[in-house]
Amino acid sequence: MSLLLFAAPVSVPPASAGFLDDVLTAPKTLIDRAIEARSTEDIFKDNEIVIKVNAVMAELGTIKASTEIYEQRLLVTGMFDDIELYEQFLAGVEAVEGVKELYWHVTYMSEADQEARKDEMLYWVDAMELDAKVGINLISTAGIADVNLRVAVDSFANVYLIGRA
Template identity: 60%
Template sequence: MRLTAFLAAVGIIITALPAHAQLLDVLTAPKTLIDRAIEARSAGDIAKDNQIVLKVNGIMGKMGTVKASTEIYEQRLLITGIFDDKALYDRFQKDVKAVEGVKKLYWHVTYLAANDPKRKQLLDWADTTVLAAKAQGRLVGTAGVADVNFRTTADPYGTVYLLGRARSGEEGKKALARAQDGTGVKKVMNYVEVRP
């Protein structure tokens, strides 16, 4: 019953999102929906996370940009991305900081001019997506790590971000080690809270 209600709610949420915001959700939906349904969290907590992400996606839709990516766990919001328009970057940051319900904001969005030569050294969208997916995949195969309580993402700089909750210090260390253990990973930002 809980899974059915959750899947129905997610279906409504997904159809409310702009088409460009739905792409990644569609690509990762089956695993994401199942994982979130079996997490050791209440449906209310998951609903709060979904409401926050909807608000941020709404901000991106209103601005006509897909330059940012979100991950969230227990209302701790992680945002990554690169903007090439400084005014848009500033407006996006201001609007995201005004979103209610966010307990902690991990802001990893940068401004980098379109003609900046540093852009040539960055990973493209596909490589960034693969880096993040492989990091999450390594968690799935690790004994003693409840991968459903962790979120991973990556950015074009080769940084992998680990967000979530570990049930013990040992589990947190294993998850961090697996996030670091990947080709192309230059750095890992660890935002895991340890709590039984």
């Protein structure tokens, strides 16, 4: 069993991935989890952690982050322009019980810095497209059980892959 975490920068223009991304991919995620090579108990633990992280986001009134999880290894991506909210979210996520490993790829960047770097950042639709392309490549690769892998893309076109090969 091996854990994969891969980041490969690409360049393209600002993505606000988060809740909408999760909503759009939720049905596929639920179906995929049902056919994974894992126990129901393990999948339940993952879902429980994600629900707790989503509760932290709801409590703070934010949708500026997105999660992927596999075997209680939690990957969080996103971008905040409010440092206090960023720190509260980090503290809330770190307080979630049951997380074996936290891969924190959430960025704080002021609105002014985001504006200055907008040419380096993906728009949300471009991030979704890149995420889909990576997923399609996983599906079409012989010997890869794509249901055991999670893909995430951040605003800077870093691609994160977490799961079990």
